[in-house]
Amino acid sequence: MSISEGTLITPADFTGAGSAGDVSERGKFGVFGGRFVPEALIPALDEVAAEYEKARTDMAFIREFDHLLRTYAGRPTTITEVPRFAEHAGGARILLKREDLTHTGAHKINNVLGQALLTKRLGKSRVIAETGAGQHGVATATAAALMGLECVIYMGAVDCERQALNVARMKLLGARVVPVTNGSQTLKDAINEAFRDWVTNVDSTHYLFGTVAGPYPFPGIVRDFARIIGVEARRQVLELTGKLPDAVCAAVGGGSNAIGIMHAFIEDEGVRLHGYEAGGRGLETGEHALTLTAGSIGVLHGSRTYVLQDDEGQTIESHSISAGLDYPGVGPEHAWLKDSGRATYHGITDAEAMDAFALLARTEGIIPAIESSHALAGALKLGRDLGPDATILVNLSGRGDKDMGTAMKYFNL
Amino acid sequence: MTTLATVFEKARAENRAALVGYLPAGFPTIDGAIAAATAMVEAGCDVIEIGLPYSDPLMDGPTIQDAVHRALENGTRIADVMRTVEGVAKSGAATLVMTYWNPIDRYGADRFARDLADAGGVGTITPDLTPEEAGPWREASASAGIDTVFLVAPSSTEERIGIVADCCTGFVYAASLMGVTGARESVGSAAEGLVKRTRPHTALPVCVGLGVGTGGQAAEVAAYADGVIVGSAFIRRLLDAPNEQEGLRAVRELAAELAEGVRR
Numbered sequence: 001m002s003i004s005e006g007t008l009i010t011p012a013d014f015t016g017a018g019s020a021g022d023v024s025e026r027g028k029f030g031v032f033g034g035r036f037v038p039e040a041l042i043p044a045l046d047e048v049a050a051e052y053e054k055a056r057t058d059m060a061f062i063r064e065f066d067h068l069l070r071t072y073a074g075r076p077t078t079i080t081e082v083p084r085f086a087e088h089a090g091g092a093r094i095l096l097k098r099e100d101l102t103h104t105g106a107h108k109i110n111n112v113l114g115q116a117l118l119t120k121r122l123g124k125s126r127v128i129a130e131t132g133a134g135q136h137g138v139a140t141a142t143a144a145a146l147m148g149l150e151c152v153i154y155m156g157a158v159d160c161e162r163q164a165l166n167v168a169r170m171k172l173l174g175a176r177v178v179p180v181t182n183g184s185q186t187l188k189d190a191i192n193e194a195f196r197d198w199v200t201n202v203d204s205t206h207y208l209f210g211t212v213a214g215p216y217p218f219p220g221i222v223r224d225f226a227r228i229i230g231v232e233a234r235r236q237v238l239e240l241t242g243k244l245p246d247a248v249c250a251a252v253g254g255g256s257n258a259i260g261i262m263h264a265f266i267e268d269e270g271v272r273l274h275g276y277e278a279g280g281r282g283l284e285t286g287e288h289a290l291t292l293t294a295g296s297i298g299v300l301h302g303s304r305t306y307v308l309q310d311d312e313g314q315t316i317e318s319h320s321i322s323a324g325l326d327y328p329g330v331g332p333e334h335a336w337l338k339d340s341g342r343a344t345y346h347g348i349t350d351a352e353a354m355d356a357f358a359l360l361a362r363t364e365g366i367i368p369a370i371e372s373s374h375a376l377a378g379a380l381k382l383g384r385d386l387g388p389d390a391t392i393l394v395n396l397s398g399r400g401d402k403d404m405g406t407a408m409k410y411f412n413l
Numbered sequence: 414m415t416t417l418a419t420v421f422e423k424a425r426a427e428n429r430a431a432l433v434g435y436l437p438a439g440f441p442t443i444d445g446a447i448a449a450a451t452a453m454v455e456a457g458c459d460v461i462e463i464g465l466p467y468s469d470p471l472m473d474g475p476t477i478q479d480a481v482h483r484a485l486e487n488g489t490r491i492a493d494v495m496r497t498v499e500g501v502a503k504s505g506a507a508t509l510v511m512t513y514w515n516p517i518d519r520y521g522a523d524r525f526a527r528d529l530a531d532a533g534g535v536g537t538i539t540p541d542l543t544p545e546e547a548g549p550w551r552e553a554s555a556s557a558g559i560d561t562v563f564l565v566a567p568s569s570t571e572e573r574i575g576i577v578a579d580c581c582t583g584f585v586y587a588a589s590l591m592g593v594t595g596a597r598e599s600v601g602s603a604a605e606g607l608v609k610r611t612r613p614h615t616a617l618p619v620c621v622g623l624g625v626g627t628g629g630q631a632a633e634v635a636a637y638a639d640g641v642i643v644g645s646a647f648i649r650r651l652l653d654a655p656n657e658q659e660g661l662r663a664v665r666e667l668a669a670e671l672a673e674g675v676r677r
Contacts, residue, residue, distance in 0.1 A: 026545065036514050036541045038472045040566030040591055042573055182478055183468065192471040199472070200592040202568065299515040300469065302541075312491050313519030315468040 009066050011057050013231045027216020029336035035215040037195075037302045044202045049217035051122050056224065061121070065114055069228065072146065073102050073109045077229075079236045079393075084363035085376075089383025092390040095245065096366070097233045097261060099397045106369065106398030107229060107257045108139035112208060114225030116143035119206040126150040126205045130194045132159055132187035132253070133324035133371065134166025135398060136210030141175035143208075151175040154193045156186035159323050166402055184317040187327045191301050211254025212331030215302030219331050226260030229395060234264045237393055245393040247272040247382055251374040252292065252345060253325035255334045257397035262343060272344070275334060276378035278320030279347030289318035291330040292338050292345040300329040306338070321350035321406060322370035324398075346381075348374040354410055356380060357400065369398035370406060415507045416535050417560055417583035420459045421618045421639060430635035430675040432457055433620055434668060435511060435644030437464030438497040439489025440480040441651055441660065447500035449651060449664050454504040456665040457672025460640070461501050462538060465494050465512035472513075472540050474595030476645040479652065491520055495532040502533030509562065509583075511538040514546070522549050526557035536560030536583050544580045551580060562586050565611055567603035578615040584640060585615055589623045596626030596646040605637045631674030641675055643667075 027033045035045065055061040069075040077098045086094040099107035112129075119127055127149050131137030137153040144151035153170055157179040160167050170177050183189035191214075198207040209218040212226070230248075237245050248265055250258035252275040265271045280288035288294070291306045298307035300315060308316040308328035320326040337343035353370055356377035361367045368376060372395065379394045386392070400407070407413060424431040434453040438446050450461045466484035470477065494510060502508040510529060517525045517539070529537070536559045542550060544563065554561045560583030565574050568591060578585050587608055590601030604621050611619050621634045622642030626649075631641045647664050654660030 034546055035543050036546060037543065038540055038566065038588075039543065039564045039573065039577060040568050040588060042543065043568045043570060182475075182482070188469065192469055195471040196474070196593045202591060296519075299518055299541075301471075304546075307515075309515070309519060311519070313467075313516040314485070 009062060009228055009231070011062060013227065027220060029333045030339065032304050032332035032335040033216060033219060034304050035302060036299045036304070037215045038199055040199050041202065044198070045215055045217065047122065048118070048206070052118060052217060052221050055118060055121055061117065065117055068113045069110065073113060075102065075228065076232045077101050079233060079240065082360070082364045085360055086383065088359060089380045091388035092383030092386055092392055094379055094383065095237060095240070095391065095393050096396040097229060097393060099229060099257065099395060100368065100372070100399035104139050104142050105401065106135045106139065107226065107260060108136045108210065109142065110228055110260070111210070111222050111225040111256060112136070112139040112143040115206070115208045115221070116147050116149065119149060119208065120147060122206055124204055124206045126152070126201065127208045128152045128154065128194050128197050128205055129208045129210055130187060130190040131155050131210065132190070132326055133322065133402065134159065134163040134170070135324060135402070137175070137177070138166050138169050138173070140208050141170040141173035144175060145173045152197065153177045154180055154190040154197070156184070156190050157181045158185040159187065162406070163323055163402065188315060188329070211256040212259045212333055213254045213301055213303055213305065213329055219303065219333055222256050223259045223263060223333060226256050227263050229257065229260035230262060230264030233261060233393055237391070241391055244268050244271050246386060246390040247274055248393045249274045249276065249375045249379045249382060250395040251325060251371045251397060252277050252330060252334060253289065253327050253371065254329070255331035257395050259331060259333055261395040266342060273337065273342060274378055274382060275343055275345040276348045276374040277345060278322060278325035278374060279349040280319040280321070282349055283347060287319035288347065289320045289325050289327060290347045291328060292334060293347050303332045305332040305335045306330055321353065322374065324369070324371040325374065346378060348377045352377040357407065358411065366396070367400035368396055369400050370403045372397045414533065415505055417460065417507050420507045421584065424459060424639070430638055431459040431620070431640040432631070432672050432675050433460040433462060433640050433642040434458040434647055435462040435464060435642065436647055437466050437477065437480050437484050438494040439466055439484030439487045440648070441483065441657065442487060443489060443493050443497065445657055447497050449661060450501040451504045452661045452665045453647065453668045454501070454506040456668035458506060458668050460509065461506045462509045462511040463494060463497050463501060465491065465510055465516055467513045467516055470513065472593055474593040474645065476648050476652070477594050480648045491516065495528055498529065498534040499532040507535045508533065509536045509538055510534055511540070514539055514542045517550065522553040526553040526559055530557040530559050534559060536562060538562040538586055540564055544576045547580055564588050565607060567591055567601065567607050571610065574611050575614045578611060578617070581615065581617055584618040584620050585611055586642070587611060587619050587621050587638070589621050589625070592623065594623055594645055596649065597624035600624050600630050600634055604634065608638050628670040628674035631671045632677040635675040635677065641671065643671055
């Protein structure tokens with residue numbers, strides 16, 4: 001059956017089998033996840049969880065989401081085989097899942113459309129969101145414009161500067177962008193500020209959380225809305241190659257694109273799952289975002305997970321050339337996948353990511369997001385390890401247009 | 414030693430509400446915080462909450478964020494928080510630590526509870542520790558003999574109020590409004606209703622915090638609550654003072670005004 005027939009998604013596609021963190025577990029992924037938030041937010045979180053539980057089995061909701069994914073976001077996205085790029089990976093077969101081809105240019109659109117629909121079901125008229133690279137902010141502003149919701153985006157002042165183009169896009173889309181000037185002025189501080197807004201305006205407002213982190217029910221909801229990436233890719237790889245891939249690669253910041261592509265493969269024991277975190281200037285420099293590879297278990301932004309923290313639990317500022325991966329926490333489901341051994345996580349330095357960024361552009365005519373370039377760099381290494389018979393699926397989570405300022409500086413273009 | 418139980422017993426005997434003051438450790442300096450909190454006690458605070466400075470204070474408004482940021486810049490560590498508690502407890506006030514959960518989690522719940530009790534602390538307020546996650550902390554606190562205070566909010570359902578109140582010892586903290594910490598023009602109108610809704614669930618005293626900053630507001634809250642909690646207004650006095658002496662004078666003056674308020 002062609003995947004363009006029928007609906008893209010079914011109720012089963014929302015969570016699949018064997019998923020943790022559903023309602024019965026109250027958002028626990030083993031010891032990870034849970035809720036560490038002011039009591040004032042508990043009723044709102046409960047309300048979101050209850051409404052989502054109804055929505056995800058409501059065919060009317062699913063059809064509406066499906067319709068938006070198809071006619072607005074541009075799904076299904078294709079997969080592209082990249083043989084010239086793969087020559088640099090020891091000849092392994094590399095397939096890219098083209099989330100860069102969605103409307104707004106990144107996978108974030110999947111989650112925001114789902115949550116914007118949920119916002120309307122909740123009877124709320126205003127959405128707020130945090131953003132790092134600006135991609136989630138742009139996606140949220142887009143969905144808010146589409147559905148006539150008031151939209152306020154919190155963005156670290158440092159990020160506003162390095163992603164000025166996305167700030168302009170959000171404003172054009174009718175959102176108010178609030179630069180956050182406290183703390184490290186990056187994504188984590190934007191999240192703090194968004195929580196402060198939410199606790200103050202919770203009656204009118206939905207916090208349209210952008211990644212699979214945060215308190216229950218966000219990690220599960222965001223995963224379910226991103227899960228379509230892997231559901232499609234699994235079918236497409238089977239159709240193209242007649243078998244499942246040997247490995248799935250994705251970049252991990254908060255972890256939504258990674259969980260999005262990995263989740264449909266969790267039950268496929270033969271498929272290795274690899275996440276690539278931002279190694280920044282290298283582990284030894286301390287300037288990185290290696291939350292899973294070098295962090296420790298703690299609580300950040302409402303969830304128990306791996307955190308970059310000092311010996312007294314103070315959050316350590318992360319670093320990455322890619323604003324979207326520059327985050328000292330990570331989604332609790334990734335923490336669980338790591339500890340259970342189902343997925344493996346590695347670091348990719350700024351330099352390795354930028355090399356892969358340029359290589360994909362030169363060999364295949366595709367300019368990837370720097371975030372996604374971490375997964376590409378990982379696939380190059382993995383291909384050399386697995387050999388020429390391997391098939392590797394990479395989530396190309398976004399396009400690189402937003403990163404041209406960084407690229408111009410880095411490559412002296 | 415002064416405990417929360419003795420404080421509220423004494424206040425009840427005097428037919429007034431207790432006055433609870435908040436200040437982060439390490440602000441304006443480590444010794445400066447001990448001096449300021451001691452001045453607050455001398456001028457009428459019955460209970461002092463010492464804030465444990467944390468990098469991501471998502472329940473706090475700009476004033477406390479600013480103070481906490483300075484405390485962290487000063488290099489304030491948990492040992493300094495314990496030293497501050499020890500110093501303040503000597504003044505005769507029941508001294509609590511108010512902290513986000515992660516620093517305790519990282520330090521170790523049992524070790525933190527023991528060290529706090531050894532420093533003369535009588536308990537903690539943990540604004541982001543939900544009852545569902547509070548089991549280990551309640552056990553650690555019980556074996557160290559310190560109280561555990563949790564928050565209810567205007568948005569809390571009857572069921573949640575019951576669950577939270579069951580986890581509390583010492584008192585129940587009622588957040589007066591939906592929002593972050595910080596002094597405001599008026600105390601939330603929801604506060605009185607919340608205190609009323611909390612009463613049937615607990616025999617413990619119920620204290621009201623968030624947005625209280627003047628003697629008039631303290632009097633208003635004292636009419637229906639067992640304790641009045643003031644934080645940002647004290648910090649504001651210290652932030653605005655040209656020097657440490659003036660700062661001490663200003664917090665002393667505010668504490669006296671509030672102490673008068675809870676006695677009206």
